[in-house]
Amino acid sequence: MFTNVLLSDGRRRGLRFLAPAIVAVTVLAACGNDSSGKAAPVPSLTGDCAQYQPYAGHAGKTVTMYASIISPESDSLQKSWAQFSSCTGIKISYEGSNDFESQLPVRVQGGTAPDLAFIPQPGLLQQMVKTGKVAKPPSRTVANEDKYWNKAWKTYGSVNGTFYAAPASANMKSMVWYSPKAFTQAGYQAPTTWAQMMTLSATIAQSGKGKPWCGGINSGTATGWPSTDWLEEIVLGKYGGDVYDQWVSHKIKFSDSKIIAAMQVLADWMQNPAWVNGGFGDVKTIATTTFQDAGKPILAGQCWMLQQASFYGAQWPKGTKVGADGDVFAFYLPANNPAIPTPVEGGGEFTTAFSNRPEVQAVQNYLSSPEWATSRIKVASGWVSANQGVDKSVYTDQVDQLSAKYLTDPNATFRFDASDLMPAAVGAGQEWKSFTAWFGSGQSIQQVAKDIDAAWPN
């Protein structure tokens, strides 16, 4: 608050160089007056800024934001609200961290919560709500949520029936990256059924030109998460949404024969020594390869396919042409069981507020609007919103178009990433650990299932 006082007057800034404590107290007092007499009229914004009028009136304020999105994706994020910031005068101080999941709870409990956080796990959102520090969203955000998102998304942003967080982004996880160029040269077709995909894998393995699959599950302290996605795809594509939901709520355990069978499918696929891990080595290298690096051998012809979400598009080196006739593209990961109607697994980030200061709510409102989603989409590809107010024609990237198509398909069996919905002790703890041990140390499926079930909080 006194920041503004100091900033509003260039000369005062000099005070702090020499200011004795007495001066500081004076400034503090002045600041008190300032906040009590804030009857300043809302300025009207004109020209290009006119669209930000609903968010005006908080010039000079700063909103802190914390998320797990780091460079290069965070650069695009910051660009997406640059105009909003310069027009409204609200500075958004963004901090991205790959220790987000462990640092956010520490900060929230320690009373130093950011104003806003993009929480990617509904499970973590639930934990944060439990602390009592999460602020309820302003009515405009709630209205946007009801207007622009389907019911399922609102559920993921709610805890015990109360809505807290609007989704910021959505990502489509049921995708397989491949090289259309290489496929055409070799005469392969992108498979449309699971069986075709398995046949293609066998064919590639026999051809002797690289391995069919690449994989990497190393991701710092979150090592293991890509492999949990693989199992989720199989569970959803093999049994459908009901079993998936029961599995998420632990009514069906990991040691249930259904889940064990799904793990076996995964083992036959991504732990097949003849099929993985092109360019890196044997099956175990999946555990030491970073998920960012995992797809690179596709460009070198050392492997052919990578199952990874839409956001992987940001990882390709500069100059890689992404598209149906380019260096890389993605096809929809077919259902393991053809009887399940279009299973789609997705993820997303939820804009969670830890403050109800007016400028924070202004930003929160803006982030829930189709205008912001459109602005972000225009900055760079690799980002999709499930906001139905977004005109699909703004997606220029073919992968984004593909994602948007499946994410908004009314007939799809859409489910959120299961590990993100499970309690953190499992979904951000034991499941990652056990899967990493499964891929990296050859632990048995039974042991993996047993350890995860044991970690489930009572």
Added chain:
Amino acid sequence: MSNPAVEVTVPLANRPERAATAVRRSFSSPIASLLIIVLTVLWTLPTVGLLVTSFRPAGQVAATGWWTVFTHPSLTLSNYHTVLFVGGYGVNNGLLPYLVNSLAITIPGTLFPLIIASMAAYALAWVRFRGSDVIFFGVFALQVVPIQMALIPLLQLYSGGAHLGRVTIFPDLNLTGTYWPVWLSHTMFAMPLAIFLLHNFIAQLPREVMEAATVDGASHFKIFRSIVLPLAAPALASFAIFQFLWVWNDLLVGLTFAGGTPEVAPLIARLNQVSGSFGSHWELLTAGAFISMIVPLIVFFSLQRYFVRGLLAGSVKG
């Protein structure tokens, strides 16, 4: 990371150089020399690898080993240019603001504990009172407390003050976002070792000098300022170096109390946070890592004379 349990004690008049040489001479042989050389090479090689990697072009770092530059030399300064000035670390100014933060954190983070601990050490050594033994051993034992235990309570203190029921024991000073939480935390966590080490040195200052001062009517404050501090300079210097390295290289305190924003976050916390996003940009990460090492290495190499003197001026207790 550093753990300066150096027992620095009183300067002795004449160093028994010849005895030490005699001890050492009886162990010397060509094999011994070879062993030392091999060990030194082994100890240095990993760092050389980092240095070389940071000068290699992006495409080559992940493709071939760093040692291949000796047969196919191809080096560039562009990695340093990128991380320092262009960005790529999520900020426009690259790593420079974080480098400044690290300095701004480390200097008070070294001086505060140094002064407070030397005062406490003097009291425990020369103003003995009932219970001073208990305090001294308690301080020593506190070394083993894992600092992770203190993260949440301290954050709460900095952001909301301390309250017992409705009584405010400690006001909410709104320290969040300043350097104060980091400075204070480093000072707290440094206390046990700092007091312990400085006590060992200060306790062995010559008794006659102290007593003479007391007879002259000097107060404890005067003695501390004009006798203890100058005489303990070598010990203070060597502890300061260790504390400087510790604060500079710290991850946990910086990460928790300073966050990752360019306003206050130190370089190491930043480096750790971006290491994930550079999954495929090892050339930038190595350059960043080397930048983070430069200041501690400069401090170490330029001050090691004082550091060794601090250790050797006194005997380490035999």
Added chain:
Amino acid sequence: MTAAIFTEPVLGYPTLASPLLADSGLADFAGKFSQVIAALAIFLGALALIFFAAGRATGRFTRPLSIAVFLGPAVLLLFVGLVIPTIRTTYLSLKSDDSARFIGVKNYQWAFTSSPIHQVLVNTVEWIVIAPVLATALGLTVALLVDRLRSQAVYKSLIFMPMAISFVGASIIWKFVYDARDPAHPQIGLLSQVVIALGWHRPPNWILSHPLNNFLLMVILIWTQTGFAMVVLAAAIRAIPEDVVEAARMDGAKGGRLLYYVTLPMIRSTLVVVLTTVMITTLKIFDIVRTMTGGNFGTQVLANEMYSQSFVQFNYGRGSALAVILFVAVLPLVGYNIVQLRRERSTR
């Protein structure tokens, strides 16, 4: 004096929201350093003021006042930063994971019976036994041998250098040592390259090979701590009185016998201190495991498990119990050191 520090939050504030300053690196630098200088000025100013005021006190309050001024700040900081959190953690360790109800020693039962934690405890014991002993032994070896070489300062400096490197930096450095690729492709890890050159054509993926990977991570700690042990032990050896050595040499002691009967006994207490300090560092080891493996592949240790239980998995009860175990595990070591110290302190 501490209070004086706290009344100055405003000084720290401006750069937080200062687009003006952030725009220019130089202004940023100036702004931040003015904060540092202001903080130091306040700190030293307050100190000078208190010293001046308290120094003029006379009468029977002089002594208690001096004690309070000299010890007060340190004791206050220790209480706030270490004592209170320790009590709080112990209290939390008796409560359920959401801290809602008391569950007695159940968290401790869990820690000693669950199979993943069993592995963690075994690893931790391996770490605290092997790493400190090897680091101290290597440090002693260098301290004994380096003297004969010309330009010994160079060798000492290079061996000490890793001490100046952060664990974050170290983990980046060592990734280029332990990286393992398919042997068909060029290696970028030094270790793989060396063993392949020596004729081991299919070396393992080092970081995955349990239990070897534990030792490989310990090497990183030993790499940073050997220099420390060397410097301190070299100083201790130099401090051995001349006449003792001379007498031993007169008696014909040489080489190994001189080492065993004279040198080692003379530096025994320094050895104990070095070992203890490295052990405490080892027990708290957190960064190496966290950055190299994240605790996967059977390399988890207590300090990192405690962090992840508390802060990632929200099992505050379990995390706190692990912290208390960690704390109690080092107490005997500290107790031993205190007994040693007591002997010295009472002779003064």
